Amino acid sequence: MKARLPSSPFISLAATPDVRQAILTRRTFRTFERRPVPADLRTRVLDAASWAPSAEDADCVRFVVIDDPVLKKRLFALTRESKDISNHWEALFRSSGLRGYVQDWTHTPLCIAVCVDPAARPRHIHDNWSHRLAGAAASQNLALAARYHGLAMVMYTHFSQEKLKQLLDVPFEWEVDGVMGIGFADLGRINLASSRPRSSAWRSASWCRANATAIRRRRSSRKSASRRSAARRWRCPT
Amino acid sequence: MTAMGELVETTRFTDAPVPSEHVFEILRAGQWAPSAGNFQPIRYVVLREHERLAALDALARESAAVSAHWFPRYRQGAIDHPRWADVPAAVALIADPTKGGPHIHGEATHVIGGGLAAQNMRLMAHALGLGTSVITHWIEEKVKVLIECPRDWDLVGVMPVGTPAESPARQRRQVAEVVFQDLFGRRFTP
Numbered sequence: 001m002k003a004r005l006p007s008s009p010f011i012s013l014a015a016t017p018d019v020r021q022a023i024l025t026r027r028t029f030r031t032f033e034r035r036p037v038p039a040d041l042r043t044r045v046l047d048a049a050s051w052a053p054s055a056e057d058a059d060c061v062r063f064v065v066i067d068d069p070v071l072k073k074r075l076f077a078l079t080r081e082s083k084d085i086s087n088h089w090e091a092l093f094r095s096s097g098l099r100g101y102v103q104d105w106t107h108t109p110l111c112i113a114v115c116v117d118p119a120a121r122p123r124h125i126h127d128n129w130s131h132r133l134a135g136a137a138a139s140q141n142l143a144l145a146a147r148y149h150g151l152a153m154v155m156y157t158h159f160s161q162e163k164l165k166q167l168l169d170v171p172f173e174w175e176v177d178g179v180m181g182i183g184f185a186d187l188g189r190i191n192l193a194s195s196r197p198r199s200s201a202w203r204s205a206s207w208c209r210a211n212a213t214a215i216r217r218r219r220s221s222r223k224s225a226s227r228r229s230a231a232r233r234w235r236c237p238t
Numbered sequence: 239m240t241a242m243g244e245l246v247e248t249t250r251f252t253d254a255p256v257p258s259e260h261v262f263e264i265l266r267a268g269q270w271a272p273s274a275g276n277f278q279p280i281r282y283v284v285l286r287e288h289e290r291l292a293a294l295d296a297l298a299r300e301s302a303a304v305s306a307h308w309f310p311r312y313r314q315g316a317i318d319h320p321r322w323a324d325v326p327a328a329v330a331l332i333a334d335p336t337k338g339g340p341h342i343h344g345e346a347t348h349v350i351g352g353g354l355a356a357q358n359m360r361l362m363a364h365a366l367g368l369g370t371s372v373i374t375h376w377i378e379e380k381v382k383v384l385i386e387c388p389r390d391w392d393l394v395g396v397m398p399v400g401t402p403a404e405s406p407a408r409q410r411r412q413v414a415e416v417v418f419q420d421l422f423g424r425r426f427t428p
Contacts, residue, residue, distance in 0.1 A: 019241050019365045023267045023358050028276075043413070043428045044239075050413050051242045052357065055374065056318065059411065068420045086341035093341060099275065115422065124305040124312065124375045129349045129394065133372060136353020137360075140271060141242055144361070148239050157274060157350065161343045169421040177350065 022144040029152035030103060032183030037110040041149050045182065046112070048145030054134030055127075060120035061138045064168050066111040066179070074167055075105045075179065082160045093158075103156050109183035113164075114139050117174050135177035142180050152185035241364050246408055248369025249320040251400030256326040260366050264399065265329065267362035273351035274344070279337035280352050280394070283330040283385045288323070293384055294396065295322035301377050318375055320398045331356060331372075331394040332387045352394030359397060369402035 046063060054060055066072060079102045086093040093099050105111055114135050121130040139155055146153045157178035164176050265282055273279055285291055302316035311317065322328065331352045338348035356372045363370045372395040381393050417426040 018239060019361050022239075023362060024270055026270070026272075028272055039428055046413055046417050046428075048239060048242050050410060050416050051245070051408075053245060053247050053360065053371075055247075055372075057247075057409070061416065062422070063417045064422055065417060065419055065426060071420055082342060090340050099341075122318070123309050124318070125301060126374055126376050126378045126393070129346070129353075129392075130374055132346050132349055133353035133356065133374070133394070136350045137357040139350075140354045140357035143272065143354075144358075145239055145242070155272060157343065157347055158339060158341045159343055169423065171422065174422075 018148060022147045026143055026147040028154050029185040030101070030154045031186040032107065032109055032152065032181070033186050034107065035109070035184060037151065037183060041151065042110060044149060045142055045145040045151070048141045049138045052134065052138035052141045054137065055130045056122045058120045058122055058130070058134060060117040060131045061134050062115045064113040064115060066113060069106065071167070072105045072111060075111070076102070078159060078163055078167060079103055079105065079156070082158055085160060086158065103154060103181055105181065108181035110181070112142065112180045112182065113168055114177040114180065115170050115174050116177055119173060131175070132177065139177060139180060142182070146182050150184070151182050154181045156181065241361055243408070245360055245364050246369070246406055247371035248402045249318070249371055249398065250403040251320060251325055251369065251398065252403045253324070254326070254401040256368060256399050260368060261327055261399065263366060264359050264362045267358040268355035271351070271355040271358045273354065274339040274347040277337040279334045279348035280355050281332050281334070283332065283387070285328040285330065285385070290384065291325060291328060292323045294328065297376065297380050297384065298322055300380070301375055304377060305375065319373055322398065325398040325400050327399045329359070329397045329399060330381065330385050331397065333392045333394050335390065335392060349392060349394055356395070356397065363399060367401065368399055370397045370399050372397055
């Protein structure tokens, strides 16, 4: 089945369809079906994550798969606690606030913490983000591989860093980029009305002016996409 | 998804030009990457003019010369940079720190957004037969001046885009070596 892509005169058939489809149709889900992620799919998404690039192949990313129900429960409590701490400064994180939701890790089939080692990054000036970028590349590989295999993912970074490291027994010098929740999307609970259209992120290049019509068309097509058709797109076999 | 295994960080390119529609596709792939709270903190500056790329090349050499003060391997020059003056196009990724997560441990979320976008862009470039990489080795302020980036924004990196002149084989650790079960260091059983 063909996936519907945002309309653009520049859609090229030269790209390998699976990567294109995964990139353009991936979206974040926070609620998942209760069924577990099959073992072969677990292996495949982790395999994809392990292939992520890093500066000079620095080998600075490790993954902790959290299956223990007790650990998941403690992670859930830590997530709430972290939001409560942030609430001290930003009211939007209180339970009833705009960003007050807390990921229920006890009902998230596959939880993967992405850990990065700052000491492994190649040293040079302005190298302070290199290990973070490697972790992000691994996270995005996880998200795309999940999408490719019909799964969905949420990336969660809002944690009290020290307590999360303590919980997962991560070495003191390491950092945790975030915890990824993966599972089969619960399509009955998605709220497409809340998705925000992408901003026009590129600046003042001349081709931007040349492509103004394409950008307008893409925006209007996204606005008119109904909830039902979006759910159908998501179900497309990849 | 085999693309993920084949992906290499490309810094050597042929002279073949990159069509505008391919640059468009790569940028769109970046734009569809997730970000904390969907705040979309990343902006992209496309560099195609020769003068600007030549200025970037000079900056790369200057950056390596500064790094060489502490790290001797850069005495050989900008070894981790492409020849910027010759690349067909480059894209600078800049991140707005006010659009990261306004929460504890949110100091890096806008840059992580850049890392997620960069991976989408790498994969899309690969799918189009092109290559790219994220170069972070810069005197940040000077690149920001070159592209007229706001002072308080962060430079994530600059990505050269072109047709790869080489395709070195990739090596990586086994999955069992990088994945742990429940606690860091505990053996993973799939």
